[in-house]
Amino acid sequence: MDYTEVLEYWFGDDEKPKTGDVLKSMWFGNDKDLDRQIRDQFLPYVSMAGEGKLSLWLTSPQGTLAVIILLDQFSRRIYRGLSAAFRYDEFALAVCKRGMAEGQDQQLPIIQRVFFYMPLQHSEHMEDQEEALFLFSQLCNFASQEDAGLYENIFRRARNNFDVIKRFGRFPSRNAFLGRLSTEEELQWLSGKGAGMVP
Template sequence: METAESILAFWFGADSDDARTAEQKKQLWWAKDSAADQEISTRFSACTAAAAQGALDEWRADPRGLLALILLTDQFPRNMYRGLPASFSFDAQALRWCKQALEQGDDHRLRPIERVFLYLPLEHSESLADQEQAVELFQQLCNEVPADQQAVFAGFRDFAIRHRDIIARFGRFPHRNAILGRTSTADEQAFLQTAGSSF
């Protein structure tokens, strides 16, 4: 079984510089790569199931453990079940852990690049209140990082704003409709024809 530290090492690597980490890991984090999806599924699917069943709840006592749980339930399912409804099936649990971490101030015990992924369950939520909180947190994060890293974190903030604006407009993410069997409105169908409508 994987540990919280082995999960974080896989996701973030060993470089202590956040901007270099973001550059080195961007393919893993953001690209649609079937090989990476398969690796994550093979290596981490049992851990994701264990996390969802409460078998790893002891990890919640530590900020890095909570972050590992969030990766298992927010990020990894999007790789393991890409294009399937199951890719979103752990979102509610990830969001609960995200909010627990925020209530405890755990985000301030993590590196800035780690905080990005702690906050992402809010950005993945179809609640406008969660989206507004995500934008606020990403803006704060952008303000706190050193000047030479602000461009990287401004990019994360801008993505949060784009997500928030979609939820403000539609109340949901239209690009999920086909996956989840939801019927798109005419406005959503038109939106889905525009560049950048999917994430």
């Protein structure tokens, strides 16, 4: 397998284009069948990426993006509901930052840049959240009028994550999965607005 299989699965290709609704459901939905499909098709490659065995992919923007998707997106679906869902977050963040330092993100279409930057949005460090918010606001400015709603929704998600980290310094919705004790304030938030939100 090479990185194009990851990208074609996640974004579609010219021969088998996926509709916008299908893609949005894939990217932001909670579908057990999709989780199973990704596990069956990509689990070995998620493990290889996590062990640093796909380093050759990192020489191109597309290859770097594929590694980020394996570590940051597919891992969340394969291990949904388990602490392992966040196992590769720091590695994905490092790959993202290295790619940005090399200008790889600037060579990608803006929809692919959304997922290049996702490790920043998933970080529990405030400086990463600030950078994510800035980058996603930029993507809104670059979006076509037709796609404006999608990018505004993505920016709102980034803003929500930013607000949570600013308030709590972490994502309380991860506490149960990671064996962390929640504060009273976090428990109140989790019982209301934060219910079901696990970035």
